[in-house]
Amino acid sequence: MPEGPSIVIVSEKLKDFSRKKIIDASGYANNIDFRKLKGRTIKKVTTHGKHLLFILDKGFVRVHFLLFGSYRINERKKTNHKLQIKTSHGFVNFYACGLDHRDESARSYYDWTIDVMNPKFSRRKALQKLKDSEMIACDALLDQSTFSGVGNIIKNEVLYRAKIHPESKIKKVPAAKQKKMVDEAVKYSFEFLKWRKANVLGKYWEAYTKKKCKRCDRPIYKKVTGKTKRRSFFCKNCQEKYL
DNA sequence: GAAAATGTTATCAT
DNA sequence: TATGATAACATTTT
Numbered sequence: 559m560p561e562g563p564s565i566v567i568v569s570e571k572l573k574d575f576s577r578k579k580i581i582d583a584s585g586y587a588n589n590i591d592f593r594k595l596k597g598r599t600i601k602k603v604t605t606h607g608k609h610l611l612f613i614l615d616k617g618f619v620r621v622h623f624l625l626f627g628s629y630r631i632n633e634r635k636k637t638n639h640k641l642q643i644k645t646s647h648g649f650v651n652f653y654a655c656g657l658d659h660r661d662e663s664a665r666s667y668y669d670w671t672i673d674v675m676n677p678k679f680s681r682r683k684a685l686q687k688l689k690d691s692e693m694i695a696c697d698a699l700l701d702q703s704t705f706s707g708v709g710n711i712i713k714n715e716v717l718y719r720a721k722i723h724p725e726s727k728i729k730k731v732p733a734a735k736q737k738k739m740v741d742e743a744v745k746y747s748f749e750f751l752k753w754r755k756a757n758v759l760g761k762y763w764e765a766y767t768k769k770k771c772k773r774c775d776r777p778i779y780k781k782v783t784g785k786t787k788r789r790s791f792f793c794k795n796c797q798e799k800y801l
Numbered sequence: 802g803a804a805a806a807t808g809t810t811a812t813c814a815t
Numbered sequence: 816t817a818t819g820a821t822a823a824c825a826t827t828t829t
Contacts, residue, residue, distance in 0.1 A: 560807050560808060561807055561808095564807075608807095608808080608809095622808080622809075623807090623808085624808045624809060624810095624824080624825075625806065625807070625808045625809085625824090625825075625826080626806090626808090626824085626825045626826040626827075627808095627825085627826090628826080628827090637826090653825090653826085654824085654825045654826065655825095656808090656809075656810090656824095700808095702809095709807050709808075710806090710807055710808085711807055712807085766807095785819085785820095786808095788807095788808090789806085
């Protein structure tokens with residue numbers, strides 16, 4: 559569920575909640591004042607990176623699915639919901655999510671130039687940040703302040719496609735490959751969206767959970783890498799390690 | 802039943 | 816105080 563493109567899919571499924579008034583809100587979330595949600599109007603449902611956003615007439619509600627979050631629209635699971643938003647046209651339940659309700663405007667809170675799924679995403683800015691970054695490649699891609707929405711699957715596929723070893727020092731990666739990495743972060747994210755919608759996401763994985771490199775037929779290695787300590791899948795032969 | 806997983810944040814130690 | 820490692824949280828699938 560959790561990577562940016564999956565959240566876009568949720569927001570699309572919730573588009574009918576736009577322009578509806580919240581007639582009730584409830585759940586076991588301890589950081590949400592449900593009384594303050596009741597009566598608000600949902601202006602639109604959108605996303606920023608891995609955040610699902612209900613833009614209200616005042617403030618916004620943020621849902622983060624973390625690793626295990628889930629939702630149901632006009633249905634309920636057996637477990638209690640952490641948040642339910644009810645309108646005259648239907649309700650949505652969220653389970654095991656991180657939640658927030660803020661009074662400020664989403665426009666001032668979020669920078670949409672760092673959201674890979676947003677048309678405003680700035681490749682130039684991302685590249686600028688990579689240029690003298692001390693991070694290694696796997697961490698750089700997971701850095702939500704540069705690539706909001708990129709998760710571990712996208713990370714692995716992007717590095718494989720850009721032919722960069724996950725433990726490369728990012729500032730040592732040649733400029734052309736840095737650019738390739740940024741371009742692929744956007745391109746693969748939208749392919750992820752398309753393939754996820756068609757329910758064929760895993761069919762197009764070239765590195766993530768793979769055993770063999772489709773380019774050179776040598777093994778794909780699996781290693782927990784970086785400060786982020788997430789699984790990296792890579793081909794030692796095809797993905798160059800810059801140090 | 803154990804283990805692992807598309808993630809983040811709080812807390813503790815240095 | 817700041818940094819970094821560890822724990823915590825939560826759920827489904829293999």
